[in-house]
Amino acid sequence: MSKTIQEINEKIKQGRAVVCTAEEIIQVVKKKGLKQAAATVDVVTTGTFAPMCSSGAYFNVGHAIPRIKLGGGKVTLNEVPAYAGFAAVDILMGATAIPDDDPRNKVFPGKFAYGGGHVIEDLVAGKDVRLTAATYGTDCYPRKTLDTWIRLADMNEAVLFNMRNAYQNYNVAVNLSNRVIYTYMGILQPRMRNANYCTAGQLSPLLNDPYYRTIGVGTRIFLGGGQGFVVSHGTQHNPGVRRSALGLPQVPAGTLAVTGDLKTMSQQWLRGASFTGYGVTLTLGLGLPIPILDEETLAFTAVTDADITAPVVDYSEAYPNGKPEILGEVTVAQLKTGEITINGKKVITAGLSSYARAREVALILKSWIEAGTFLLTEPVAPLPAFDSGYRFKPLKERPWEVLREVI
Amino acid sequence: MAKKKVVFKFPPHLIDQPIIYRLVAENGLKVNILRARITPKEWGNMVVELNGDKAKVEAGLRFLADLGVEVEQLAEEVRWREERCIHCTACLTSCPPRALYVDRATMLVGFDREKCIACELCLNVCPYRAVEIAAAP
Numbered sequence: 111m112s113k114t115i116q117e118i119n120e121k122i123k124q125g126r127a128v129v130c131t132a133e134e135i136i137q138v139v140k141k142k143g144l145k146q147a148a149a150t151v152d153v154v155t156t157g158t159f160a161p162m163c164s165s166g167a168y169f170n171v172g173h174a175i176p177r178i179k180l181g182g183g184k185v186t187l188n189e190v191p192a193y194a195g196f197a198a199v200d201i202l203m204g205a206t207a208i209p210d211d212d213p214r215n216k217v218f219p220g221k222f223a224y225g226g227g228h229v230i231e232d233l234v235a236g237k238d239v240r241l242t243a244a245t246y247g248t249d250c251y252p253r254k255t256l257d258t259w260i261r262l263a264d265m266n267e268a269v270l271f272n273m274r275n276a277y278q279n280y281n282v283a284v285n286l287s288n289r290v291i292y293t294y295m296g297i298l299q300p301r302m303r304n305a306n307y308c309t310a311g312q313l314s315p316l317l318n319d320p321y322y323r324t325i326g327v328g329t330r331i332f333l334g335g336g337q338g339f340v341v342s343h344g345t346q347h348n349p350g351v352r353r354s355a356l357g358l359p360q361v362p363a364g365t366l367a368v369t370g371d372l373k374t375m376s377q378q379w380l381r382g383a384s385f386t387g388y389g390v391t392l393t394l395g396l397g398l399p400i401p402i403l404d405e406e407t408l409a410f411t412a413v414t415d416a417d418i419t420a421p422v423v424d425y426s427e428a429y430p431n432g433k434p435e436i437l438g439e440v441t442v443a444q445l446k447t448g449e450i451t452i453n454g455k456k457v458i459t460a461g462l463s464s465y466a467r468a469r470e471v472a473l474i475l476k477s478w479i480e481a482g483t484f485l486l487t488e489p490v491a492p493l494p495a496f497d498s499g500y501r502f503k504p505l506k507e508r509p510w511e512v513l514r515e516v517i
Numbered sequence: 518m519a520k521k522k523v524v525f526k527f528p529p530h531l532i533d534q535p536i537i538y539r540l541v542a543e544n545g546l547k548v549n550i551l552r553a554r555i556t557p558k559e560w561g562n563m564v565v566e567l568n569g570d571k572a573k574v575e576a577g578l579r580f581l582a583d584l585g586v587e588v589e590q591l592a593e594e595v596r597w598r599e600e601r602c603i604h605c606t607a608c609l610t611s612c613p614p615r616a617l618y619v620d621r622a623t624m625l626v627g628f629d630r631e632k633c634i635a636c637e638l639c640l641n642v643c644p645y646r647a648v649e650i651a652a653a654p
Contacts, residue, residue, distance in 0.1 A: 159603065161644065219641070296607050297642050304610040381603060383644035393603060393644070446621070448609065458610045462644075465624040466604040 112404040118152045119485050127152040129479045131472035132313045132400075132411055139412040144405050147412075153479055153486065154411040156318045157332070157397040157471025158310040160463035161383050163294070164274035164345060165205040165392040167230050167372055170266035171241060173199055178253035183245020187229045187260075194243075198251060202271075203229055205392035219292040219387025227392035228382030230270070233262045234334070235377040268372040270334055270380075274344035276396055278316035278364040279420060282307045282440060282450075284457065287426035292387020296462060298425055305422065305450060305457045310468035311415040311442035315398040316364045318411045320357040321496055322349070324400050326489020331368060332397035332475045335379035337484065338370025340398075343493040348502035356413065360439065361421050364493065368396065379471070397471040399479060401486050415443035422452055432504060519571045522551070523578075526587040527561035536586065537563075544577040545569060551614075551634035564591065564634065594653045595635055597628035601647035611642040 121127040128151050130138055135154050139147045169192075171180075177198065185194040185201050189209040193202040207226035214220050232239055243256040262268050283295035284302045291298045296306045311317070319325050329340040343349075344365030351363045379395035402408045421436040428435050440450045445459050478484035494500035527536070532555060541548055547568035555561040567574050578588055597617070604626045608617045616632035617639060619625065628648075639648045 160605075221641075296644075297611065299610075306607065306610075381645060384646065385644050386641040391644075446624075448619075448621075460608070460610040461606040464603045464605040466626075469624070 115401050115486050115488050118401050121152055122479055122482055122485055125482055129153045129476045131476055132156045132318045135411050136414055144409055148402055148405040148408040151402050154400045155397060155472040155475040156315040157313050157468040159395040159467035160308055161391045162275045162394045163206055163391045165272040165394055166202055167270050168202045169268050171199050172266055176253045177251045178256055179245055179248060179251035180243050183243055185243045187241055188239050190226050190229050206389050208390055222384045222390045225390025227390050230392055231377055231380050231382040234375050234380050270372050271369045273367050274346055274365045275368050276315050276366045277362050279359050279362050280308045281423040282420050283425045284422055285426045286424045291426050293425045294385055294388050302457055305459045306462055307445045308462040310463050311418055312413055313468040313472055317413055317418060319400050320410055322493040323407060326492045328487055328490040330487045332471055333368055333370035334375035334394055336370055336374030338368055341367040341369050346502045347494060349494055349496045350501050356417055358418055360419050395471045397475040399475060399486055416441050418442040519574050521567045521574060522591045524589040524591055525563040528585050529558050532557060532561055540577055544580055545573050546577045552636060591653050593650050595633050596649055596651045598647045601645045602626055603645055608639045608642050611638045
C-alpha cells in the first residue's frame, strides 16, 4: 500500500494524520510490524540540535538618509565583521566570524567569547545590536560612515541561510597524542582519555531517509524554531560513501543547504557557541518531516541507535593531515552509554549534539503537523543520490609560482 | 553532623608533617580531600570537605589554627546555569567527581552541587558557558 504526499496533506488538513517521532516509530514498528505501521502512520518527524558552522544570515538593514553604500565597504555588527560585497544595504553575517581585535589563539587556547553565531542569537532574542559601517561615497550614496543601534524587527529581510547543515552521520573524535588538543569536536584529552561524538542518531534527519527518497529541493522543515526550507544539497554532500546493509552511511555523507525567515525563529533553537581554542559557531535546531509513502520509507525511519555506526578518528594526526584512516567503528547506542571500547581501551564519551533537544524538535514538528499548521511539500528536485557519482573532493593545490611560469 | 568545604593553606615549614593524619586520628573527623597542591618550600593548598559533628569540626579547625595552618572558606564555586545549558553532554568527561551528570533515559544534563570539587575543568569545555565560577554564598 502506498500514499502520496497530497493524500497525507489532505489528512493533515482534516486533522486526521497520524504522526510519530523517529524515536516513537521504533516501538510502533516493533508492536505492529512494518506493514500495519506503514498503513497507519502518515508522517515521521526527525530532529537535531547541534553546532553547524556553515550557517549564516543575510540582512537588508534599510536605507539611511542620506543614503550610504555598504556594498564594498566595511561593516560590523557588535564589532563582528559582516560581508558587504552586495548591493547597497544587504549584508551577510557568518556564524564563525569574530571581531578583528579578538586575540584568537595568540594566547592559547583562545576563548572566542563572541562572534557571528552570538550576533545571530542576539538579534533573534530581540536585542539591540550595534551596526557600524565605513565606506566610500558616491554621487548617489554620499554618506561614508554609520554607527547605529539596530534590531531584527526594524530590518527589512532577515534570513538564515546555511550552506551546510544536518550532516548525515559524523566522526567520533579522539586524541592519540601526548598533549591536550582543542578542536571543533571539543577538548580532547591526550592518549585517548575521552571521545566526543556529534549525531542525533536515530532522530537524525538524514539517517531516517538515508537515500533521500522524500527529501529534496523545497522540502519544508523545522528550522531554528520557525519554518524553513531545504534549498538543495549542502556543501561537501558526499552521498556515494560506503553504507551498511540498511543503507546507512558509515562515514559523514549527505548534507543539506537550508534557509528560513529569521524573524520567525527563537533563541531557544539558535545559540551562539564558543569552542575553546577553536572558534565560534552557531548551534541550531533542525527537523525534517518524512512522509510515509510506503513500507520502505517507513522501514528506514525505524532505524535505531544500535544500527548506526560512526567512525573513530584521531584528531591529533589523521584529521589535520587529511588521512583517511580510522581507529574503528562504534554504534551510537554504545556512544550513548557513556563509554566505548577502542582497540581494547575503555574510553569515556561525551556528545556535542543534544539528544534531549533533538527529541524536542521532533515533538514540536509533530505537534505542528497534528495541528494542521505545517503541511508537507513535494520536492521540486531530488538531492544528488547515492549512485549519482557526485562526490566531495579535496582541494587540488596549484602553487601560484608554477602558474606564473606557465603564463 | 556537619559537612563543610574549606581551603587549607599550609605554610612551607609544615609541609613535611602528617597534618591530615592528625586531623583524622586525633580529632575524629572524616576528611575528604577534593584538591591538593603540596610542593616543598612553598605554601600548600588543599580543598577539603570536613565531615563530623559540629563540636569536632570546630575543635579540628582550632587544632589547625594552633599549628599555623590558615583556614579559609571556599571563596568560589561552580554554578550551572540551566537556562544556558543545551544538554549536549560535552561537559561529562571533564567532571572527575561526576557532579555534572546525564539522565540516560531523558538525556537531560543535571548538576549535583554537593559533588562539585570546584576543579573548574568544565569551564572551558562548555561551548555555551553554562557553567561558570561565582563567589560562594
